[in-house]
Amino acid sequence: MRSVMAPYRQRGALLVLAAALAATSACTSSDDSNSEKGKAAKPTESVAPSKSAPPDPAEAAKTAALTAYKAYWTELPKAFAVPAIEGTDLKRYAAAEALSKAEVTVVNLKKNNRMMTGNPVVTNPTVTSAELEKKTPNVSISSCLDVSKWKITDKKTGKPAPVATNPVSRYVITSLLERWDGSWKVLKYELHADQPC
Structure with a gap:
């Protein structure tokens, strides 16, 4: 920097x-x-107001993708807290494999009478690659995901449910987003528990 x-x-x-x-x-x-x-003796000079350069379309697209990515991580915990996809905007920001995984998780949480409390913390989301000229533009985003405050909880007791724990609670996550009908959506993601951050 x-x-x-x-x-x-x-x-x-x-x-x-x-x-x-x-x-x-x-x-x-x-x-x-x-x-x-x-x-x-000198004539008065008039200074024309400077015009700002038009925004770079590629940078604007990357910014829009990052905004959608952050919104996805805002809506996902809402769905898991109920648990239900309905009543959230998750479908606005997720599709394909990412949405399917969320739906499966919601079903499992309901089946086991559990929910998730707290929130994950996503830091330093960065566009690592972009193919914006394709018929379906896409970007890849890497960020640090902290799940230390995001817990599976028993709905009846309100206590944390017994689950296998991972010694690493902060790790890199990479995601693929595509622009569908003008909106960016998270299609899939990969957790890298071997890459703490």
């Missing part, structure tokens, strides 16, 4: 320095009458 930001910091410092030099040179003239003549 340091190497990427360094040119911007240097450019910003140069701009500040240039502005300071221009301001001090305008104030250092000792002959007020000459400066007044100079002002009268």
Whole structure:
């Protein structure tokens, strides 16, 4: 990050320095009458307002995919807390294998009279690859998933259910998203318990 930001910091410092030099040179003239003549002789320049560059479509697509990915991780815990897909927006952000896995988990939780309490924490979601020119655009996202506060709970007792525990509760997760009819959806994901984060 340091190497990427360094040119911007240097450019910003140069701009500040240039502005300071221009301001001090305008104030250092000792002959007020000459400066007044100079002002009268020079026509007033009008500065056109600068137009911001149009947003990069590729960056906008990646941002939209990341937004959908975060929304998926907001809706998934809601479905597992009930447990039910209905009443959530999960189908808006998940499809194919990711939605199927969520539906199977909901069925299993109901069958065993359990639910999930707490929430997973997803940090540093990053687009690692993008194929935006394809007929069905897609991106891959990698992030760190922390499930330490997300527990399977017995609905009757409200106590944590006995389950096999994984010694690692924070690990890398990679996901594939595709854009269907203008909306990004998580299609599948892979947990990497061998890659703690």
